[in-house]
């Protein structure tokens with residue numbers, strides 16, 4: 154039997170079909186609502202609005218479940234590499250040995266940036282935020298590959314995906330090197346994806362540098378944890394921009410900008426700044442817990458709360474263990490970590506946070522790990538962007554391949570003035 158919902162308003166009633174997903178989540182299909190009734194729906198922040206069907210990521214915020222293509226995030230973090238997970242997100246299946254070799258090879262071939270693009274960094278101020286550079290350079294890639302970035306041509310899409318994945322670590326590391334005035338380090342294609350990135354970030358021509366395999370593994374795991382999260386703000390942005398048939402470079406550039414905001418990917422930078430601030434203010438954790446609860450203050454505990462996870466963030470549980478491992482490996486005793494533990498403990502016992510279901514999210518610990526590895530705070534959101542890239546691309550690809558895709562174009566309820574007679578300048582009041 155076809156399931157349906159019924160909408161009654163005034164003296165009319167309308168049957169609305171129900172859509173059921175593979176995990177039995179249900180949606181009311183309102184696509185004919187406006188044409189049948191003249192009504193639209195209002196959903197500030199899209200908390201109840203499904204914008205697409207997707208077979209990439211499943212998450213259940215109540216149960217704390219996150220799966221990519223059906224595989225639990227815990228299993229992927231433990232047993233797979235970021236390259237394997239990228240392949241899985243993009244093509245739907247875990248790769249065979251041969252497929253993974255080919256995929257890694259195809260990406261590795263494209264790690265260098267055009268020299269003119271490298272020089273573009275010189276045009277920006279030294280203290281430019283690396284997310285601004287990432288977005289600008291990602292979009293600029295489209296100017297170098299004009300003959301192969303048609304979003305409707307499968308061959309162009311294939312090579313653009315490789316280019317995007319290959320060049321993003323180089324773009325990010327160059328942004329960092331520029332900010333500290335060190336020479337940019339060219340990619341080394343004999344290294345793994347993460348080791349190459351660490352090498353470009355932290356090596357200098359004057360000294361030997363060896364990538365620590367434990368740090369490489371931790372970074373790989375962090376990238377896996379961030380690789381996709383269904384229709385979040387930046388992913389929705391990538392889909393929205395892509396729905397106009399802008400090229401993939403442009404769509405990813407827009408996604409980077411969306412991720413930059415402190416309520417989204419920028420939160421990991423904010424967490425560290427908050428912990429530093431609490432430390433400099435005498436480590437008074439209670440004062441900041443009280444401030445977060447005080448409705449007259451704008452202060453929020455950064456790294457707490459999530460639009461979807463209302464019990465726990467499964468990524469935060471994994472990342473917490475990685476954090477302890479990295480800090481003990483690097484022999485780091487970080488007072489900020491003590492503050493983080495105290496905040497977490499206090500908030501998890503506090504009725505305000507319990508009632509509002511505010512738990513540590515993925516950003517709460519990632520910043521501390523990044524700091525321990527040696528990344529400056531400005532790079533934290535950049536690391537999130539590198540991790541999220543395969544998810545953005547997979548979502549874009551799925552959208553472009555779907556026959557149901559239409560240009561994204563929400564409606565509104567207008568609340569401005571009704572029609573007014575135009576007043577010439579000399580008749581207007583001050």
Ligand code: ACO
Nearest residue numbers: 416417418420445453454455456457458459460509514516
């Ligand atoms: N500290 C204190 N109070 C909070 C916090 C917080 N971190 N988060 C939410 N609240 C309170 C709100 O004040 C609100 O209270 P009210 O009902 O009395 O008005 C209630 O909890 C619900 O908050 P909303 O903002 O409506 O929840 P929403 O689902 O829209 O927002 C968000 C989720 C943006 C993540 C929010 O919890 C927040 O701002 N957290 C801090 C920033 C952060 O860590 N962002 C990273 C998100 S994860 C990611 O992007 C990877």
